[in-house]
Amino acid sequence: EAQVTQNPRYLITVTGKKLTVTCSQNMNHEYMSWYRQDPGLGLRQIYYSMNVEVTDKGDVPEGYKVSRKEKRNFPLILESPSPNQTSLYFCASSTLTALTQYFGPGTRLTVL
């Protein structure tokens, strides 16, 4: 089954404790992206990647890191989480031709 998976689905952590949210897709998509969704703000792109070893900042990259060492994986890293990073996070992937993004199920992160 074609899908984008994210782990964990729910995470509660404390300020400053490094965490990683994994994202994996099995569709051989070149383009992968991370978004955060906050009430009243819609989805905002954090980082995106056009292919392996190619990453770029989206609209709200501060406080986040990503890597793209393999085509299927695109982890989101919060080196020192803060309460303002409490949000719902979505990973997505698409081909570079169709650009139709397939989204993961979301990760709800709470930073205390």
Add this chain to the structure above:
Amino acid sequence: AQKVTQAQTEISVVEKEDVTLDCVYETRDTTYYLFWYKQPPSGELVFLIRRNSFDEQNEISGRYSWNFQKSTSSFNFTITASQVVDSAVYFCALMWNTGNQFYFGTGTSLTVIP
């Protein structure tokens, strides 16, 4: 500057009414792509449609239709004979060719009352 504007924050309609969700976008590129996504109460994001800037044909898919007008930079979405299952948050999104970034609107929350 906001790239995608969905001015309607919340809309309520009675079942079987028609409803139009507005989307206005801003871009200087001549090549760009517009999308609509649905987010039902269960939270997943579901792709509905993609339109590129060279294709101004309106599209109909069952009870759903989309009106793309470059002259007014709008890509509106109409649901005909709404049903309770249409209750969701709907997002309009834009990507332009040279930027590779996606911009989503703030979403319109649609409630269909039985």
